[in-house]
Amino acid sequence: MKKDLLSLLPEELEAELAALGEAKYRAGQVGKWLTRGVRSFEEMSDLPKTLRDKLDQNFDLYRPKVLSKQVSALDGTIKYLWELRDGNAIETVVMSYQYGNTVCISSQVGCRQGCAFCASTIGGLVRCLEPSEMLDEVLFSELDSGKKISHIVLMGIGEPLDNFDNVVRFLKLVNHPKGLNIGMRHITISTCGLIERFDELAALDLQLTLTVSLHAPDDETRSRIMPANRGRGVDALIEGCRRYYQKTGRRISFEYAMIDGVNDTAFHAQELVRRARQCGAHVNLIPLNRVEERRFRPSTQGHMKAFMKILDEGGVNYTVRRTLGSDVDASCGQLRRRMEKKTETE
DSSP, X not given: OOEEGGGSOHHHHHHHHHHTTOOTHHHHHXXXXXXXXXXXXXXXXXXXXXXXXXXXXXXXXXXXXXXXXXEOTTTOOEEEEEEOTTSOEEEEEEEEETTEEXXXXXXXXXXXXXXXXXXXXXXXXXXXXXXXXXXXXHHHHHHHHOOOEEEXXXXXXXXXXXXXXXXXXXXXXXHOTTTTOOOGGGEEXXXXXXXXXXXXXXXXXXXXXXXXXXXXXXXXXXXXXXXXXXXXXXXXXXXXXXXXXXXXXXXXXXXXXXXXXXXXXXXXXXXXXXXXXXXXXXXXXXXXXXXXXXXXXXXXXXXXXXXXXXXXXXXXXXXXXXXXXXXXXXXXXXXXXXXXXXXXXX
């Protein structure tokens, strides 16, 4: 079996090349070529032919292909659909803000969490992404768009903490000074609440931002729309958030998609105030993106205003997320799902 070259840390590549009788400095040369997006060892033109042959014999090098690229006419948001080696597809979104360019990447092909309002989970989990595949989402989004990536959010298709080991290795790769060198404080992981991984992540003290897709502050509502809550519960989730904050000093954020008639009542707002206070969380209110296969609709402006008034009165820090890429299927999983449906009918 050939080794996945792109999933090796620079120091690991040095050791691999040394074992093949090559000087360690060659690893730096190989690394530079990889960050340029080369698709074959033959493109590494300043390496001796003997070394290129060794690399080809011992290492695997595959880069994603663009299946679809949509550019928003409204705000310039770019949505990519990438084809992977096995023919599966994942989505990546590049968004521009005043502070820089953010890439939203996928961590799995599909998702097993079953959130009732999400397109990513339709069809379930196919497989987890390798560290190299996540790394290439960042690299090739930057190379193709021409936009320097300064921030990363793992909020695309999949549940990052359900692919824990590969995600942690990806974080080390993308943060490495000899790699893309993106700071941990510029990286956000979004989870539906796999509490059993919170302490493990906190122990690594990576200083990234952990965002919890809360979407409902009470067990009855949350278990109905988010199966991951069953067997865990909101109380345990909030306690896990509190411990994470206490251990890392990094404040948790709650993602809260406003769903008309489901989680946007005065009761839900008052409960959200209580929950946010329990662990010092910041709240991101998100106007729900409509998904063709789902029955849910975004909250009305009236419900949004009444909800925010209760948060204001409760002294909770919150922001209303700016809607980007609404004309390019920017909701997670929609573009991949459209491709799958097209394939099914052909």
